[in-house]
Amino acid sequence: MKYKKDTSEKILQSAFEEFEEKGYNGARMQAIADKAGINKALLHYYYKSKDALFQLIIQKAINLFLPNLAKSFNESIDFFTGLEDFIYAYIDFLIQHPRIPGFITREINNNPERILNLFKASGLDIKPLTQKIRKAVNDGLIDDISPEQLIVNVISLSVFPFVSKPIITGIVLNNDKEAYQQFMETRKKEVSRFIIKAIKK
Amino acid sequence: MKYKKDTSEKILQSAFEEFEEKGYNGARMQAIADKAGINKALLHYYYKSKDALFQLIIQKAINLFLPNLAKSFNESIDFFTGLEDFIYAYIDFLIQHPRIPGFITREINNNPERILNLFKASGLDIKPLTQKIRKAVNDGLIDDISPEQLIVNVISLSVFPFVSKPIITGIVLNNDKEAYQQFMETRKKEVSRFIIKAIKK
DNA sequence: GTCTATATTAGGATAGAC
């Protein structure tokens, strides 16, 4: 056996925390080693370089972030139920992983091509979704809206509050950290209601 | 005269570009010097440290980003007109400065306290806005909605598409860069329509 | 597999001449 699984797992976990919090440029190999309870040399024994390690981590983050995106939508029969289920599930996921949106958007702006390639490699395909929306328009269920605009609206309303969490807490909620929890819980219902009212015929 | 104004201006401009593109951790003093056509020593002659220079730049970015936020809203008499004017003006501003949202959100996640302090120091106060929304609810103009949720919705729909620009272009618009321009132009009308339909009684 | 010690480079900052 070449690698001790628990050591390599521990490293991955520590690396995830460090990269997620500090970003690629801010992350330190020393900090990852410390968190994992090992030293830098061993880090390089398990993973060739900072860059290689980062690639694994950001890929994991994106694949965690994405599949949830299409699931509920594709399963459900009723359009509005599907939309509602998706928003609930997605905001729930983000409440569990509140740092992922900031992590991914930071790296999008640091290195757009790299991240775009990972998005493409993830196999994400929005075509079924755009068709579902187009069908809902044709069936007279919802107003005439470009599927791309609607998709961006749904993602924006769900994801952006996490990207800007410190500002929302500090400015909008007067620094009340418990209020943020409540705010995001309420938001599941609120975003669903908001979007459905905005598009329903 | 202690400083040559055109040199110090040139440095600020170069620093803005570098920090905006790479972020604090990714930015290089050498790159700023190169862009400004000077050398690192002179950079430190004009601005004490990377940190001090960054502080000026991010402050400038935030103050550019914020005042637009409250203006239209406070001026207008009619609630819906005010909302619409704001969204048009704000997305227009972001089309002119498409990198600012990514810049600010990156630094929010890199160093929340620092950015939050700058937001607070900017004198931004959302109270007039929340009161205006509360009044619109009480007057029966719009559905019962928490002002905080509505504010976050408006900002999310306007700002997030710029934060995720490379992904929208690459995934949603099939890499068509001209389509992005068109997409954001359309979006002014689309976001206004979407929000007003979502809240109007 | 894991460690200590060290090589190497990058990058912010300063000294000192002009």
Added chain:
DNA sequence: GTCTATCCTAATATAGAC
């Protein structure tokens, strides 16, 4: 005010013992 040359530390990475 502007430059060249240099310092110094931090950070990635590797060599080699155990």
